[in-house]
Amino acid sequence: MVIVGHKREREELSGLLSRDGLSLSFSGKEGTGKKLVALSFLRELLGISESDDIRKNPDLFLIEKEDEMIKADDIRALINFSGIKSYLGGKKAVLIDNAENMNKNAQNALLKILEEPPKGEFIILITKDFEELLPTIRSRVTNIRFQDLKDEEMREIFPNITEEILSVADGSAKKADSFIHADTKVMNAFAKNVILSTGDAFLEGKEISYVNLIIYTEYTQKILSDMILERSGGEPKLALSKYLNEHYDFSIDYLIEKSRRLDKTAKLYAGNYNKKLLLANLLF
Numbered sequence: 001m002v003i004v005g006h007k008r009e010r011e012e013l014s015g016l017l018s019r020d021g022l023s024l025s026f027s028g029k030e031g032t033g034k035k036l037v038a039l040s041f042l043r044e045l046l047g048i049s050e051s052d053d054i055r056k057n058p059d060l061f062l063i064e065k066e067d068e069m070i071k072a073d074d075i076r077a078l079i080n081f082s083g084i085k086s087y088l089g090g091k092k093a094v095l096i097d098n099a100e101n102m103n104k105n106a107q108n109a110l111l112k113i114l115e116e117p118p119k120g121e122f123i124i125l126i127t128k129d130f131e132e133l134l135p136t137i138r139s140r141v142t143n144i145r146f147q148d149l150k151d152e153e154m155r156e157i158f159p160n161i162t163e164e165i166l167s168v169a170d171g172s173a174k175k176a177d178s179f180i181h182a183d184t185k186v187m188n189a190f191a192k193n194v195i196l197s198t199g200d201a202f203l204e205g206k207e208i209s210y211v212n213l214i215i216y217t218e219y220t221q222k223i224l225s226d227m228i229l230e231r232s233g234g235e236p237k238l239a240l241s242k243y244l245n246e247h248y249d250f251s252i253d254y255l256i257e258k259s260r261r262l263d264k265t266a267k268l269y270a271g272n273y274n275k276k277l278l279l280a281n282l283l284f
Contacts, residue, residue: 026128028146031174058087099125100132
């Protein structure tokens, strides 16, 4: 497993391997390598080789729910796991991915074990928004903050990455990968039509998955921010934003309102993409 960047975070974790149990959280932007580093750390902690499937190790309990809510029943299963001795006679570990998806009952059910992990057990919460966790959770974990990947690290992961994708990926390998594999023509057309409020003709007869909708929406927000930057005297980075500012006389207030509405729409229809409702909210 090759891990790019995060030297500071990995060195900090190496110093924790000798501990006899600990509650940790890994926080930072989505796609910055938190889970990759966590799994690498747990392989070393539990003595799992690269050739073995870490998810089949009996001394590791995983909760991986990307879009589902993590409920108290999930935490009760975790607590049951924690009450059992190590199958292999060594340390044990718990990993909760997307920990911000825990509802309040689940977080409250986790408090006691976070405060006093069983001997030899490491608990890791992975979250893209540390502040979404209850204060009582945050106070019981040692938080390791993952910084955005640097441009040179992104180039190491994606040797052919363009400067435009670097500028819109925000130091996230996951975002960069999404933009690299997106249909550039459709993405640019989506952004242009949303900003010009001509989305009906563009979307007619086209199917856009929810995953692509998120990518296109993020890209459109970057275009809007770049246009506002140029209108405010800054230097734009994206070709489409330069083109739109050259050919259309948008006010800064219009662009800000369009960005606000786009953000509201993306949150409103997260996980429940409805084309007509989306357009109604995107267009003035």
